[in-house]
Amino acid sequence: MLGGMATGRAPAPRQGAQVHVLPTRFASDAALIEAAIARHPAAAREIWERFATLVRGLLRRTLGRDDVDDHVQDTFLRLFRLLGRLREPDKLRSFVVGVTIRVAREELRRRRLRGWLTLRPPPDCEAVATPASPEAADALRRLEALLDRVDADARIIFVLRFVEDVPTAEIAEALGCSLATAKRRVKRAHERIVKAAALDPVLRDFVGTEALDDG
Amino acid sequence: MAEREVKSLAALLRQRSGDVPAGHDAAERERLLRAVTGTAVAPRRPLHGVPLRWVALAAVVATLVGTLVAVFWRGADLWPERRLEYAVRGGSQAEEGYVQALDDGATLSFSDGSTLELAAGSATRIVELRADGARVLLERGRLDVHVQHRPNVRWVLAAGPYAVWVTGTRFALAWDPVEERLTVDLHEGSVIVRGPMVEQGVELHQAQALSAHVPGRELSITELAAAPEPSVADNTPAPEAPAPAVSSAAPEASSAAVETESWTQMVAAGKNREVLDAARARGIGAVLGSGSLAELVALGDAARYSGEGALSQKAFMAVRERFPQSDAAHAAAFMLGRMSEGSGGAVVWYDRYLAEAPRGPYAADALGRKLALLAKSDPGRARGVAQQYLQAYPKGPYARLARELLRH
Numbered sequence: 253m254l255g256g257m258a259t260g261r262a263p264a265p266r267q268g269a270q271v272h273v274l275p276t277r278f279a280s281d282a283a284l285i286e287a288a289i290a291r292h293p294a295a296a297r298e299i300w301e302r303f304a305t306l307v308r309g310l311l312r313r314t315l316g317r318d319d320v321d322d323h324v325q326d327t328f329l330r331l332f333r334l335l336g337r338l339r340e341p342d343k344l345r346s347f348v349v350g351v352t353i354r355v356a357r358e359e360l361r362r363r364r365l366r367g368w369l370t371l372r373p374p375p376d377c378e379a380v381a382t383p384a385s386p387e388a389a390d391a392l393r394r395l396e397a398l399l400d401r402v403d404a405d406a407r408i409i410f411v412l413r414f415v416e417d418v419p420t421a422e423i424a425e426a427l428g429c430s431l432a433t434a435k436r437r438v439k440r441a442h443e444r445i446v447k448a449a450a451l452d453p454v455l456r457d458f459v460g461t462e463a464l465d466d467g
Numbered sequence: 468m469a470e471r472e473v474k475s476l477a478a479l480l481r482q483r484s485g486d487v488p489a490g491h492d493a494a495e496r497e498r499l500l501r502a503v504t505g506t507a508v509a510p511r512r513p514l515h516g517v518p519l520r521w522v523a524l525a526a527v528v529a530t531l532v533g534t535l536v537a538v539f540w541r542g543a544d545l546w547p548e549r550r551l552e553y554a555v556r557g558g559s560q561a562e563e564g565y566v567q568a569l570d571d572g573a574t575l576s577f578s579d580g581s582t583l584e585l586a587a588g589s590a591t592r593i594v595e596l597r598a599d600g601a602r603v604l605l606e607r608g609r610l611d612v613h614v615q616h617r618p619n620v621r622w623v624l625a626a627g628p629y630a631v632w633v634t635g636t637r638f639a640l641a642w643d644p645v646e647e648r649l650t651v652d653l654h655e656g657s658v659i660v661r662g663p664m665v666e667q668g669v670e671l672h673q674a675q676a677l678s679a680h681v682p683g684r685e686l687s688i689t690e691l692a693a694a695p696e697p698s699v700a701d702n703t704p705a706p707e708a709p710a711p712a713v714s715s716a717a718p719e720a721s722s723a724a725v726e727t728e729s730w731t732q733m734v735a736a737g738k739n740r741e742v743l744d745a746a747r748a749r750g751i752g753a754v755l756g757s758g759s760l761a762e763l764v765a766l767g768d769a770a771r772y773s774g775e776g777a778l779s780q781k782a783f784m785a786v787r788e789r790f791p792q793s794d795a796a797h798a799a800a801f802m803l804g805r806m807s808e809g810s811g812g813a814v815v816w817y818d819r820y821l822a823e824a825p826r827g828p829y830a831a832d833a834l835g836r837k838l839a840l841l842a843k844s845d846p847g848r849a850r851g852v853a854q855q856y857l858q859a860y861p862k863g864p865y866a867r868l869a870r871e872l873l874r875h
Binding site: 287289290291292293294296297300301304305308309312313316321322324325328329332336365388391392395396411414415442445446449455 | 472473474476477479480481482483484486487492495496498499500502503527619734768772802805828832835
């Protein structure tokens with residue numbers, strides 16, 4: 253913990269210096285962000301409380317596994333490093349989603365490269381803790397295997413738009429692209445995944461039954 | 468497939484929710500807090516000056532070469548995780564990682580550089596060895612622990628019903644199974660202790676000591692200098708801790724809990740006003756003159772977050788004068804800079820921080836803030852800082868400002 257060099261007596265700050273005060277209870281996102289940049293533990297705690305479930309859910313759904321703790325940590329550490337770039341505090345949620353997307357995308361690409369190098373198919377997805385039924389668990393495994401075959405962007409955008417119900421405008425902010433581009437990417441992801449699912453007999457049957465039951 | 472089918476697909480994926488048990492969430496939250504507040508995971512630094520595509524290409528080539536080597540020479544796992552190994556000097560060993568110290572104690576040296584010093588008469592068991600750490604059970608006595616800090620390292624030391632979560636630190640752990648008494652003396656870094664009376668976990672910081680007596684439902688956290696020496700190695704009960712105990716059997720006694728809570732913990736919990744009240748009760752002069760480093764930092768933070776800038780400045784100045792070589796003293800220079808922005812003194816503080824901690828956690832912010840201030844007051848000097856900033860942080864948050872300055 254100790255380090256650095258000894259210093260002489262530091263100059264006293266001038267009288268009447270402007271003092272930047274951070275609020276105690278982070279009444280606004282702007283205050284919370286300011287405190288987080290200053291690495292205030294209470295700010296880090298509040299950001300975790302607000303977004304951990306969102307980040308973990310996004311990562312679990314995009315990466316297709318329940319053990320995502322290290323990726324969640326990576327997401328939050330990056331978030332704290334990058335918070336200084338956030339110019340509009342009311343966009344904090346989109347910013348968090350954007351950082352999560354980046355982490356998920358990198359992991360998916362890393363996984364793909366690893367699969368290519370080992371010349372082995374990616375391992376089967378883990379079973380979820382509480383599947384609604386064995387059929388549902390099987391369908392989920394097949395869906396996640398299908399998602400492994402589409403590109404990382406399509407998978408992430410599908411999860412954001414159709415699973416997390418994130419509005420397209422917010423996806424555009426998170427991806428840093430225009431609304432029109434985001435709409436095109438959502439449409440492309442939708443088409444690819446629906447087309448692939450329609451070709452999978454088990455998935456098609458399961459989804460068809462579920463849809464009929466809903467109807 | 469129609470929209471209804473898409474909704475069914477989405478519903479399938481929703482079975483993977485973001486919910487986890489509360490204990491797991493708390494553990495992960497504390498892990499993050501340790502990293503964010505600078506006691507763990509070092510920030511990754513980009514490779515400056517090397518185009519990213521070349522770095523990526525080099526990584527792919529290196530991976531391919533490594534793969535071929537692994538295939539031809541190992542013929543097995545391509546990325547085997549290398550578990551920690553350890554050697555024991557002194558003491559006696561038995562099956563399943565059991566080590567008992569004799570009169571001269573015993574030392575367990577791990578392949579990552581970590582060491583466990585087992586006091587005479589103490590016994591421990593290495594329960595699990597992984598690549599990123601180990602799980603160790605202290606069966607009785609005292610263990611002086613020095614865990615080598617590495618990114619993402621995870622060590623857990625268990626003693627009776629307690630578990631101590633470690634990333635990189637030096638501390639002493641003592642457990643008396645007869646008295647059911649635990650002592651943790653933290654010399655460096657931070658740890659999280661979980662168990663009876665601290666089910667959600669409590670974080671200990673440098674120079675703090677935790678003492679717990681399970682049957683008596685007593686737990687106290689004190690500054691290390693005032694803490695009793697652990698004395699369970701010879702099976703004699705530890706003396707009473709000087710601080711009042713926290714009784715989990717009386718949850719309504721929150722004032723007692725406040726008294727025993729460290730100022731650092733209170734600031735972390737947002738109890739800034741309580742810290743200021745406690746400091747005033749002791750006397751601000753006394754705290755500034757003889758308070759511990761942790762107390763001074765907590766006072767500086769509490770005052771800053773409560774709008775008492777003058778008091779905050781006094782506390783941070785005291786940190787610098789009394790503990791000039793500590794990391795906290797360097798960080799205080801940055802905080803003093805933040806509080807002095809607009810007065811002209813801020814740039815001096817940022818320069819001081821950058822000189823003392825050029826790779827410190829606030830280095831990028833200090834250089835960026837300095838750039839932003841000079842851009843308004845001294846554009847000529849700002850251009851030099853802009854070059855410096857772009858060289859160090861080409862994608863940093865002030866890079867756009869730096870480029871604008873250099874264009875004009």
